Amino acid sequence: MIVALLNQKGGVGKTTLALNLAGEWAARGKRVTLIDADPQGSALDWSQQRSREGLPRLFGVVGLARDTLHREAPELARDVDHIVIDGPPRVAGLMRSALLAADLVLIPVQPSPLDGWASAEMLALLSEALIYRPELAARFVLNRCGARTVLARETLADHDPPVLTTTIGQRIAFAVAAQSGRLASELDDDTPATREIAALAAEIEHLEIGRAAS
Numbered sequence: 001m002i003v004a005l006l007n008q009k010g011g012v013g014k015t016t017l018a019l020n021l022a023g024e025w026a027a028r029g030k031r032v033t034l035i036d037a038d039p040q041g042s043a044l045d046w047s048q049q050r051s052r053e054g055l056p057r058l059f060g061v062v063g064l065a066r067d068t069l070h071r072e073a074p075e076l077a078r079d080v081d082h083i084v085i086d087g088p089p090r091v092a093g094l095m096r097s098a099l100l101a102a103d104l105v106l107i108p109v110q111p112s113p114l115d116g117w118a119s120a121e122m123l124a125l126l127s128e129a130l131i132y133r134p135e136l137a138a139r140f141v142l143n144r145c146g147a148r149t150v151l152a153r154e155t156l157a158d159h160d161p162p163v164l165t166t167t168i169g170q171r172i173a174f175a176v177a178a179q180s181g182r183l184a185s186e187l188d189d190d191t192p193a194t195r196e197i198a199a200l201a202a203e204i205e206h207l208e209i210g211r212a213a214s
């Protein structure tokens, strides 16, 4: 399965969720490659930091911030169980290419009643991609949910794209781990952050979508 984390809003958790999801699948014995499709190269930086710290490789990280991503991703996908694409903020060409490559688009959003969850441009690009690829699946994933965030089930059910049941809280472990090239699960494998990522990975696999879903 090719999963792309996309949202033109910056700092919503694309890289954090991409790395931790890839790590979770790798820990479960899946072969995973993470494509860094962000010219900022945050996932590549993480990977470099990881090797500086002398930590073992968990999954491959490939820099591919090019509009030809959709032509190269299927070949990369042939050798692995899952490809996770860490998308860029604000680069429409790259976003389009990632939408053409993906089986599933995950849109991380911080639930806030004050602003739209994804930019109008992001949703327009998604609608455009769905014309060519009606089989493309898309889901919102709520990230950095505060303890007091009240999420009424009925409200969530109304959203298009739908919202995943698993939500990720505001967890300092993600930021602390990332600084040393680690995943939250490598700091402590029994924390809310780790449990939420495991639940997210499981929920995505149960969606049973994608060409190479296993």
Ligand SMILES: Nc1ncnc2c1ncn2[C@@H]1O[C@H](COP(=O)(O)OP(=O)(O)OP(=O)(O)O)[C@@H](O)[C@H]1O
Pocket (backbone or CB within 6 Å): 009, 010, 011, 012, 013, 014, 015, 016, 017, 038, 042, 087, 088, 089, 143, 144, 145, 168, 169, 170, 171, 172, 173, 174, 175, 176, 178
């Ligand atoms: N659930 C969370 N709890 C706490 N901190 C988080 C969480 N998710 C992300 N962060 C922190 O928020 C910051 C932005 O996250 P991240 O880099 O993953 O966002 P992004 O969408 O990839 O940003 P960009 O658009 O710049 O690529 C990082 O410092 C990260 O550690």
Ligand SMILES: [Mg+2]
Pocket (backbone or CB within 6 Å): 014, 015, 016, 038, 042, 086, 087
């Ligand atoms: Mg990022």
